Amino acid sequence: MKLTLRVWRQKNADAPGAMSTYEVDGISQDMSFLEMLDTLNEELILAGDDPVAFDHDCREGICGACSLVINGDAHGPERTTTCQLHMRSFEDGDTIDIEPWRASAFPVVKDLVVDRSAFDRIIQAGGYISAPTGTAPEAHATPVPKPDADFAFEHAECIGCGACVAACPNGSAMLFTSAKINHLNVLPQGAPERETRVLDMVGQMDSEGFGGCTLTGECATACPKGIPLPSISAMNKEWLRATRKVRR
Amino acid sequence: MTRTLWDSSVGKKTIMAVSGLIMLLYLVVHMIGNLKIFFGSGEFNHYAHWLRTMGEPFLHYEWALWIVRVVLVAAVVLHAVSAYQLSRRDIRARPAKYVHKKPRAGYATRTMRWGGIILALFIVWHILDLTTGTVHSGGFQSGHPYQNVIDTFSTWYGNLIYIVAMLALGLHVQHGFWSAAQTLGAGRATRERVLRTIANVLALVLTVGFISVPVAVMTGVVS
Numbered sequence: 001m002k003l004t005l006r007v008w009r010q011k012n013a014d015a016p017g018a019m020s021t022y023e024v025d026g027i028s029q030d031m032s033f034l035e036m037l038d039t040l041n042e043e044l045i046l047a048g049d050d051p052v053a054f055d056h057d058c059r060e061g062i063c064g065a066c067s068l069v070i071n072g073d074a075h076g077p078e079r080t081t082t083c084q085l086h087m088r089s090f091e092d093g094d095t096i097d098i099e100p101w102r103a104s105a106f107p108v109v110k111d112l113v114v115d116r117s118a119f120d121r122i123i124q125a126g127g128y129i130s131a132p133t134g135t136a137p138e139a140h141a142t143p144v145p146k147p148d149a150d151f152a153f154e155h156a157e158c159i160g161c162g163a164c165v166a167a168c169p170n171g172s173a174m175l176f177t178s179a180k181i182n183h184l185n186v187l188p189q190g191a192p193e194r195e196t197r198v199l200d201m202v203g204q205m206d207s208e209g210f211g212g213c214t215l216t217g218e219c220a221t222a223c224p225k226g227i228p229l230p231s232i233s234a235m236n237k238e239w240l241r242a243t244r245k246v247r248r
Numbered sequence: 249m250t251r252t253l254w255d256s257s258v259g260k261k262t263i264m265a266v267s268g269l270i271m272l273l274y275l276v277v278h279m280i281g282n283l284k285i286f287f288g289s290g291e292f293n294h295y296a297h298w299l300r301t302m303g304e305p306f307l308h309y310e311w312a313l314w315i316v317r318v319v320l321v322a323a324v325v326l327h328a329v330s331a332y333q334l335s336r337r338d339i340r341a342r343p344a345k346y347v348h349k350k351p352r353a354g355y356a357t358r359t360m361r362w363g364g365i366i367l368a369l370f371i372v373w374h375i376l377d378l379t380t381g382t383v384h385s386g387g388f389q390s391g392h393p394y395q396n397v398i399d400t401f402s403t404w405y406g407n408l409i410y411i412v413a414m415l416a417l418g419l420h421v422q423h424g425f426w427s428a429a430q431t432l433g434a435g436r437a438t439r440e441r442v443l444r445t446i447a448n449v450l451a452l453v454l455t456v457g458f459i460s461v462p463v464a465v466m467t468g469v470v471s
């Protein structure tokens with residue numbers, strides 16, 4: 001396959017960026033999108049140019065490190081992560097636009113790399129349970145009803161990649177935050193901190209400068225893990241409940 | 249708790265949802281009242297007069313009407329201020345646009361902000377036209393709403409403003425009702441279809457119900 005790539009290049013956080021055009025040849029349909037970028041970078045390095053910076057880690061679709069808005073879609077045309085997107089989803093001769101996540105809470109570090117530590121701070125605000133660590137407790141000591149376990153699992157799938165924020169026209173982190181809150185709040189282990197968790201995490205989300213939710217549904221469409229849109233409603237319900245019940 | 253509601257984006261959305269639902273409830277009642285025009289001037293004017301005597305003798309003349317007006321003004325102001333502040337936040341959160349643009353979301357979803365501004369301007373015109381009579385075409389007669397309505401819809405611009413605003417209303421309600429349900433925590437996968445259907449039916453019934461009046465005047469069904 002021969003492709004034309006239009007890639008966002010930006011030297012650092014303060015420098016202005018622009019789209020640069022590159023030609024790549026000899027791309028196999030079986031390559032992942034990141035391997036295609038590796039090919040481009042090898043050529044750039046050999047030519048003495050600066051390679052394109054992009055985030056990646058496990059390349060198995062489970063770590064949430066990879067990002068990229070490909071032709072206007074977060075993680076590209078398939079419902080998966082960029083690392084699990086294969087070049088067979090494109091045609092020979094295609095022009096592909098590659099841009100970083102866009103949100104003021106996710107400032108560009110370099111090229112396609114953005115700083116997603118705002119997500120870490122939302123987690124630090126309450127995305128955990130306060131429990132003594134040590135050996136794993138006996139699994140049957142705390143029974144969890146099957147529907148609750150399913151609900152928790154569905155939300156625990158969130159890998160925190162930030163595609164929801166990138167896809168949202170308001171740069172809102174509601175889907176991410178709701179996945180983390182719903183995952184813990186439905187379980188007995190999460191119950192003692194149920195109210196403070198939702199209030200603190202939503203508060204942190206707001207102070208990070210993410211936008212609000214206007215229910216466009218773009219986040220749930222982009223989510224590679226299929227976190228459903230009603231998760232946001234479930235979080236709103238938790239938040240409203242917490243404003244009435246919280247004891248500080 | 250009031251502070252928490254106002255300061256949080258989720259809380260402010262709650263205020264928008266509740267104030268929106270109050271206005272929606274009023275609109276349903278208003279629309280049903282408007283349809284009385286099809287039963288002649290006697291019944292329509294009598295209904296309009298009853299709105300002023302509603303609640304008597306417990307309430308004084310027009311008190312019930314003023315209570316409704318105060319609640320509605322509060323709802324409109326809270327709705328608009330929240331919308332303005334939330335929109336500011338949303339725009340700030342996404343300063344850089346994507347180079348590769350894609351059509352996003354439905355028409356109703358994308359037109360919420362402009363639609364809301366159109367509706368706000370319409371409400372001002374509507375009150376000046378048919379409540380105070382300030383910009384009314386022809387001689388505005390207090391206490392003769394039947395004739396006043398016919399006067400308004402006998403002008404091309406009266407019909408145009410009204411029909412455009414009612415189409416904007418339908419779109420606003422279609423996305424607004426469903427969004428309000430999500431904001432208030434009523435959304436879940438199994439209820440999705442029911443909520444969407446209620447939103448669509450409400451939007452359609454309100455738009456058709458309101459637009460039927462100018463259409464009836466134009467076609468001479470009501471004269």
